[in-house]
Amino acid sequence: MKQLVYFFCTTLLALSACITEAHAQSSVDAFFTQDGKLYVVVGVLLLIFISMVFFLVSMERRIKRLEQKDRNDH
Amino acid sequence: MKHWWKVLASGLIAYSIIAGMLVPLSPGILRVHYDRAVSPGDELSLDIVGYNTHWTPDQTVSAYLRHEEQALKAYRIKVFDQDSVRAFFDLPAELPFDKASVLFTAVVDSESDGFAILPDAVAVTLADSTRGGQKWSSEMDLHQRPLMTFPYRSILEETIRNTYYHVPMWFAMTLLFFVSVVLSILYLTSNKVKYDLASQSFIEIGVIYGLLGLITGMLWATYTWGEPWSWDVKQTVSALALLIYLAYFVLRGAFDDADMKARLSSVYSIFAFAAMIALIFVVPRYAQSLHPGAGGNTGLGSEDLDNTMRMVFYPAIIGWILFGTWIALLLYRIRKIKNKFLIDEQAKATKDRPLDSF
Known part of the structure; x- marks a missing residue:
């Protein structure tokens, strides 16, 4: 599992490095300085999405605790 | 299919994100x-x-x-x-x-x-000049604007799209809290622990929605009102309402006796709902606010929400309500397993003394 996470992270890092290399920093800058403030909407959507993921993780932890308790009882 | 409404929830949210992001602003x-x-x-x-x-x-x-x-x-x-x-x-x-x-x-x-x-x-x-030029006139010959666009408003600009992501959080939160009140009343009349557990689950996801509404609002305000927190009436009262609901969980934690816990928190949730309605829906009507709908005006006027926006806004609200219900039912199932002993005891007790359940 841990190896999988490492693999995933390094791939992601390498990919993002490639992308920034190719487009240069300017495309990111352009997104945040463009007229219209679309980045605020993207930020709001990301906030909602990330919070929901955290909530799912907390729910999974609760279920895990119940499963452990169940295993101990038997 | 039993789960059709979960599919509907996901579909409506996906639709609101896709349509809400892709429809262009009017020029x-x-x-x-x-x-x-x-x-x-x-x-x-x-x-x-x-x-x-x-x-x-x-x-x-x-x-x-x-x-x-x-x-x-x-x-x-x-x-x-x-x-x-x-x-x-x-x-x-x-x-x-x-x-x-x-x-x-x-x-x-x-x-x-x-x-x-x-x-x-x-x-x-005005200045002291008498040189004359053109003449004022009341005539303007204007062309139709393109259909299927969201209104362009200065300062708001593209962030008008947040209407489909920030506002439904509050609408859905209110409805989830309303469901929790109904469940609390059911508990108080029937004394069945499962209703209290369900009520608590609806409050939990409602609070999450409220917190999300608050932080997304703060992000939005940073770029339109100039600062994340400007002590706007609606900001202040919704933070207060959320504090009242957060206290609900503190209250629950303070009791060891299961029956007492369920009974008191049910009563508290009914009062908390009444306080929230008064705070969020009544107080802002009597005050100046940066939010739309202040100063006696109900909700969102045609300036804030036109017909094209309605086509995304209402589905988004229904989607988030259904999604919240889905999460609340999952939380309820977790709580039911956790309190299995309690529920079984109660079922046994009512079986032994059937008259007690009425």
Whole structure:
């Protein structure tokens, strides 16, 4: 599992490095300085999405605790 | 299919994200520029920067200065780019209003985009000049704006799309809290622990929605109101309402006796709902607010929500309500397993003494 996470992270890092290399920093800058403030909407959507993921993780932890308790009882 | 409403929830949320992000804004004016103070009788050349506009030199593009019923059409206009024009005005000798200074709205009209406006774009201040130029007129010949666009409003600009992501959080939160009140009442009348557990689950996801509404609102405010927290009435009262609901969980934690815990927190949740309604839906009506719907006006007016926006806004609300119900039922199932012993005991007790359940 841990190896999988490492693999995933390094791939992601390498990919993002490639992308920034190719487009240069300017495309990111352009997104945040463009007229219209679309980045605020993207930020709001990301906030909602990330919070929901955290909530799912907390729910999974609760279920895990119940499963452990169940295993101990038997 | 039993789970159709979960599919519907996901579909509606996906639709609100896709449609809410893809439908373009109607053409607008981002900013205007002129290099000195303007008085009646002056020659004015106005640089206008458009947003989502497609101005071209080979179509009729006209510009106006307008205040209330009085307008002045630019005698010449130069199109540089699809979103950049320069308009030339020769201002009349006097202002058509009995004021020392008037803020005029800039209007650019074209065949391709209809009219785009920027309120309070040009300030014209009285000075001693008697040179006369063009004449004020009440006539403006404007083209239709494109259909299927979200309204362009200065300062808000693209962030008007947050109406489909920030506002439904509050609408859905209110409904989830309402369901929790119904469940609390059911508990108090039937004494069945499962209703209390369900009520608690609805409150939990409701609080999550409320917190999300609060932080997304703060992010939005940073870029439109200038700061994340400006002690706006609705900001303040919704934070208060959330604190009341957070105290619900503190209250639950304070009791060891299961029966006492369920009974008192049910009563508390009913009062918390009443307080929330008073705070969020009544107080802001009597105060000035940066939010729409303040000062006696109910909810969102046509300025804030037009028919195209409604087509995304209402599905988003239904989607988030159904999604919240889904999560609440999952939380309820977790709690039911956790309190299995309690529920079984109660079921056994009612079986032994059936009269007690009435």
